[in-house]
Amino acid sequence: MRRDIFQAIADPTRRAILVLLAVQAMTPNAIAEHFDIRRQSISKHLRILSECDLLAPRQEGREIFYELKIDKMKEIDIWLDQFRKIMEESFKQLDEVLFTIKNKKK
Amino acid sequence: MRRDIFQAIADPTRRAILVLLAVQAMTPNAIAEHFDIRRQSISKHLRILSECDLLAPRQEGREIFYELKIDKMKEIDIWLDQFRKIMEESFKQLDEVLFTIKNKKK
DNA sequence: TATACGTGCAACCGATCGGCTGCGCAAATT
DNA sequence: AATTTGCGCAGCCGATCGGTTGCACGTATA
Structure with missing residues (x-):
């Protein structure tokens, strides 16, 4: 169980869920209607997203x-x-280098 | 092969590599010295990171x-x-709601 | 009270992940 | 010319991922 935020947003479905929920809070069933995935799988994603807050x-x-x-x-x-x-x-640092070059030219 | 940027940064080792390379470009061997991982595994990570640019x-x-x-x-x-x-x-929208409430109070 | 609905959990399964070892190859060194 | 060095690739393997189905349980509805 890595369950960090970067692993959470690695999955495209989970990212899409986040975008959906950014607009308005939704139930698992309502969310599932937006995907070709069973409700239980959505629930799994919701659990992962919830676990990392x-x-x-x-x-x-x-x-x-x-x-x-x-x-x-x-x-x-x-x-x-x-x-x-x-x-x-x-x-x-690049600025310093450029500055040094500039001064050397004098 | 998903190979998108979010999947790339999902792995902690790869994120650490990115931070290392942000400071300065390095060879696989030099990078591997910073981890308890064989050079070949680092190479795999470098391939993934390179593939998603x-x-x-x-x-x-x-x-x-x-x-x-x-x-x-x-x-x-x-x-x-x-x-x-x-x-x-x-x-x-919240502002609008608050504005409406404010006006109704008049 | 019986039935339908909304949900989470457990078990399963093929695919992918992230390590590993064992090469082969080209460049540098001896 | 022989050896060492730096590297990538292929194949192996256990763990995890992301889907599935089949429940069990609490809440609404008939």
Whole structure:
């Protein structure tokens, strides 16, 4: 059970579910109507997404509405930040190099 | 062979490789030194990352330096944009609701 | 109360994953 | 010319994935 957010969004069906639920909370049956997959398989996906805190279930009678926990998406953004920072750093170094070359020309 | 970028970054080792290569291009042997994994397994990861255009090999004699293609990372960002937009839209609708309530109070 | 509905869980199964070893090949070194 | 080095590829294997079916259980409806 790896169950981290990156493994969660690796599956195309799960990504599609996230997009669906971004618009509005839905029940497993309602979600399943959008795919060529049995409801039970959708349930499996919902479990995985819930386990890594991307979704939260809200019971209403015998129905369960799953809603997106958008905040969790930030984790992906945070990971991407590493690269933004590293690249920024690279540009700074490039600037220094260019600056040095510029000075040497004098 | 799914070989899309989300499946590529699902594996923790591959994510670590990407971070390593963000700092500087490296050879498979050099990368392997950072993990408890045989070089051949690293090569497999490099192949997957290259196939979905996250890395590019640069041959130098008998050595091959793999370098990060940072631009490809934007694809993840683009996917995240969907949610940013949907949430933004939600807030607008919330604003409208609040505005309506406000007006009704008059 | 009996029946239908909405759901989650368990067990199964073929495909894929992510390690491994054992090559072969080209470049560098001796 | 022989050896070492750096690498990718092929094949193996146990674990996991993502689908399936067949339940069991609580909630609504007749």
